[in-house]
Amino acid sequence: xxxxxxxxxxxxxxxxxxxxxxxxxxxxxxxxxxxxxxxxxxxxxxxxxxxxxxxxxxxxxxxxxxxxxxxxxxxxxxxxxxxxxxxxxxxxxxxxxxxxxxxxxxxxxxxxxxxxxxxxxxxxxxxxxxxxxxxxxxxxxxxxxxxxxxxxxxxxxxxxxxxxxxxxxxxxxxxxxxxxxxxxxxxxxxxxxxxxxxxxxxxxxxxxxxxxxxxxxxxxxxxxxxxxxxxxxxxxxxxxxxxxxxxxxxxxxxxxxxxxxxxxxxxxxxxxxxxxxxxxxxxxx
Amino acid sequence: xxxxxxxxxxxxxxxxxxxxxxxxxxxxxxxxxxxxxxxxxxxxxxxxxxxxxxxxxxxxxxxxxxxxxxxxxxxxxxxxxxxxxxxxxxxxxxxxxxxxxxxxxxxxxxxxxxxxxxxxxxxxxxxxxxxxxxxxxxxxxxxxxxxxxxxxxxxxxxxxxxxxxxxxxxxxxxxxxxxxxxxxxxxxxxxxxxxxxxxxxxxxxxxxxxxxxxxxxxxxxxxxxxxxxxxxxxxxxxxxxxxxxxxxxxxxxxxxxxxxxxxxxxxxx
Numbered sequence: 250x251x252x253x254x255x256x257x258x259x260x261x262x263x264x265x266x267x268x269x270x271x272x273x274x275x276x277x278x279x280x281x282x283x284x285x286x287x288x289x290x291x292x293x294x295x296x297x298x299x300x301x302x303x304x305x306x307x308x309x310x311x312x313x314x315x316x317x318x319x320x321x322x323x324x325x326x327x328x329x330x331x332x333x334x335x336x337x338x339x340x341x342x343x344x345x346x347x348x349x350x351x352x353x354x355x356x357x358x359x360x361x362x363x364x365x366x367x368x369x370x371x372x373x374x375x376x377x378x379x380x381x382x383x384x385x386x387x388x389x390x391x392x393x394x395x396x397x398x399x400x401x402x403x404x405x406x407x408x409x410x411x412x413x414x415x416x417x418x419x420x421x422x423x424x425x426x427x428x429x430x431x432x433x434x435x436x437x438x439x440x441x442x443x444x445x446x447x448x449x450x451x452x453x454x455x456x457x458x459x460x461x462x463x464x465x466x467x468x469x470x471x472x473x474x475x476x477x478x479x480x481x482x483x484x485x486x487x488x489x490x491x492x493x494x495x496x497x498x499x500x501x502x503x504x505x506x507x508x509x510x511x512x513x514x515x516x517x518x519x520x521x522x523x524x525x526x527x528x529x530x531x532x533x534x
Numbered sequence: 535x536x537x538x539x540x541x542x543x544x545x546x547x548x549x550x551x552x553x554x555x556x557x558x559x560x561x562x563x564x565x566x567x568x569x570x571x572x573x574x575x576x577x578x579x580x581x582x583x584x585x586x587x588x589x590x591x592x593x594x595x596x597x598x599x600x601x602x603x604x605x606x607x608x609x610x611x612x613x614x615x616x617x618x619x620x621x622x623x624x625x626x627x628x629x630x631x632x633x634x635x636x637x638x639x640x641x642x643x644x645x646x647x648x649x650x651x652x653x654x655x656x657x658x659x660x661x662x663x664x665x666x667x668x669x670x671x672x673x674x675x676x677x678x679x680x681x682x683x684x685x686x687x688x689x690x691x692x693x694x695x696x697x698x699x700x701x702x703x704x705x706x707x708x709x710x711x712x713x714x715x716x717x718x719x720x721x722x723x724x725x726x727x728x729x730x731x732x733x734x735x736x737x738x739x740x741x742x743x744x745x746x747x748x749x750x751x752x753x754x755x756x757x758x759x760x761x762x763x764x765x766x767x768x769x770x771x772x773x774x775x776x777x778x779x780x781x782x783x784x785x786x787x788x789x790x791x792x793x794x795x796x797x798x799x800x801x802x803x
Contacts, residue, residue, distance in 0.1 A: 358590060423625040424633045424641075427698070430585055431645045431705045432618025432652070435610075441644065445635045 270521020276514025280507075284330035293320035295327055295481060303497040312503040315486075316493055321500060324481040325507050331482045332463045332511060335397050339462035340455050342401025343408055348451070350405070351412025352439060355420060366413065372406035377461065378468055385474045393476040400465045404458045411454050415447035449523045456519030460512035467508055483508050536602065538563045538620075538709050538741050539584055544596035544606075546579050546588065546765070553592070554579050554765040563708060566735060566742040568752040568773070570788075571762035577745045580762070581711050584743070585621050586613045601708065618648060622702035624731075626714040628694035632686040638697050639682025642666045645704035669700040674730060692723035696730070703734065709741045710734075716751060728755055749792040753777055761785050 293299040298318035299310070306313045312321035354365040372380070377400070384399035385391055419425065419442065428438055469475035470484030478485070483504040490500030537560035546554040554576040561567050569577045582588050584598055586605040598605040601620045605613065625631040633641055646665045650657045663682075670678035673696040686694055695715060702710060712731060716724040732755055735742045746752050752759060753773055760770040761784065769782040780786040 422633075423627060423631040426582075426587060427623060427625065427631060427701060428644070429587060429614075430617045430621065430623050431701070432614050432648055433644075434614055442633050442636075446633065 267521045267524045269517045270525065273514050273516070273518030273521055276510055277518050280329050280333060280511050280514065283326050284333050287323075287326045287330050291323045291326060293323045295319065295323045299323075303493060303500070305497075306499055306503075313497065313499045315489060315500055316497075321486070321503055324486055325483070325504055327481045328483040328486060328504060329507060329511070331393065331476060331480055332466065332508070335393070335400065335466040336459040336463045336515070338397035339400040339404060339466075340459045342398060343404035343458055343462075344455050346402065346405035347408025348412050350409040352416055352443070354409070354413040355416035356435065362413075366410070369406050369410045369413075373410060375403075377403040378465055381465055381469060382472070382474055385469065391469075391474050391477060393480060396466055396469050396475045400462045400469075403465070404462060408451070408454065408458065412447065412451060415450055416443050419443050419446045453519045453523050456515050456522070460515045463508065463512060463515075537561060537599075538565075538601060539743070540597075540599040541580075541584065542597040542599075544580065544583060544594070544598060546576070546583060547593040547595075548591060552765055554583070556596075557762075557765075557767055559760055559767070559770065561709065561741045561743060563741055564739045565758065566744065566756040568744045568746065568756035568759040569762060570746055570749065570752050570759060572747055575762040576765035577747075577762055578713055579765075581623070581713055581743060581745055584711070585617050585623070586610070587617075615652070618705050618707075619652065620707060621709040621711055622705040622707035623711045623713060624695070624699050624702050624715045626717050628691050628698055628718060629686075631698040632694055632701075634686050636686075637682065638670075638684055638686065638689070639663065639666050641686075642669055642682075642697065642701050642704055645701045649705055665704075666700075669704055670697070672703065672734070673697070673700045674726075675700070692719055692727065695719060695723075695727055699727075699730065699734070703738075706738075707740060709743060711743045711745070713745045714747070717746070717748070724751070731755065749777065749788060750796075761788070 296319070299320045300314045300318055302314065302316050302318045304310055304314040304318075310320050310322065312325060315321055315324070350365065350369070354362050354369075357365065380403040381396070381399040384402060385395050388395045388399075425438060425442060428442060433441065466475055466482065467484030467487065470482035471488045472484075473488075475484055476482045486504040487501055490497070490504070494501050539561040541560065542558045544554060544557045545552060557576075557580060559567070569580060571577050579588065579592075583594055584600060584605065586598075586608060588594060594606050596606060600616060603616055605616075632638070636644075643662050643666050646662050646669070647657050650662065650665075655661070666682055667678040670681055675681045675693060675696050681689060681693065681697070686697075689697070695718075699715075710731075715731065716727050719727060728751060731742070731744075734740070742756065744752060744756050756773060758771065759773050759776050761768050761776065761782065763784050769776060769780065769785045776785060777789055780789050
């Protein structure tokens, strides 16, 4: 009786999306469209003067101008592209390294697992930013690439620790034993059972890492360790606006709003994705 | 006829403590053997040891011959093909026996495809699916088509256990290991699952290693029984003999306890 009802309820639930997903998708999509459009078009030349210095926001300059007279909205648009590139790159690097190490630790012998777990804990104890600064400082020079790699590596420890724990929990389940008995190899078990089962939680964490990576890049740029000058990263915009923050506060507020919006959007999107990816949550209203 | 499973002097140690010591028994093809004992008597450990799936920290010694191949000390890689072709397991907890993020049909399909590949039969989606539906029908699941399209959380515990049995059958094992398959189910469902297991084992001429702590359940399902206590065999023999004239004190107390429970039920208002 109840079974038929439950089964009948699922097909419609499958297509329904949560509102968090919708809002998150809109915000992230907006950033994506704006960021990508800067490859072909910007309202003003990002390097040239387009108005007076430190103008207030107006219709012609949506976010005002900076102290060199450049259009801030144009710079923020470019910053959006950089933030997305950094976030995506850092999440891919951090995710690949982290998931691999985490799975290795989950399958490893007791001793190796203990060693890996302890090193991860030590790595996590370092602030992400400090670790990223160390990596940038020890490389040839600050560039967008080194910033991405540095943030990715710094974030991988958290991903690895989460993967290890999630994978260990799934490994204890009977269906893993059943799969092993029916002759599935360990690699098959990982692909068929472990990754799909840890994916919803992992995805949310990776999205969180995306947001953290965007913030970390802004911090690195703020400190002068991120993308070098022609790239208008939000962190550099914040740093440049610092000197005039009392006379023209909008120079700092505008990139700040862009940064916060993107991070919130990503987190909402992740939350929505988890609800969609987990069949047991789909029916919930 | 050579035994399908031949265990000799099997011992399992964890950190110097013996969990299973010096167990020997054999299961012939088509034979139904029951392993009974209280919790912690080493029943499940013995079952896992027969297919070489004990946890890393446990030390195994002795000899386990599964279909003529040595399991103790064998490399995992060599055991993978042996396991699927020879033995399959039905677990106690139907909730954790199925992957919650995979529809029943796909899940049974995994096992079907693996077996088909090994036998060199076609593994395309249509033939796998038709075999899945056939299996779901054989374990007496109503509307196989609908069940195949369901997630594990959408069907009942008894139905999940049937789906788990279908997965085990998909491997076409010679030996079916049932590790307390009815403990988590209510009494009516229990009886149905037991009848189903008995029927399937008979039809397919599989050997059955049935693990339980429940005397009446074991008595109705198997031919021969081994009583374990603290990891040792205290008594073994045909079901009728062991339960009617138990020779060991422990078995006697088990039988007496079960009888007392039955009487209490009968006398209850």
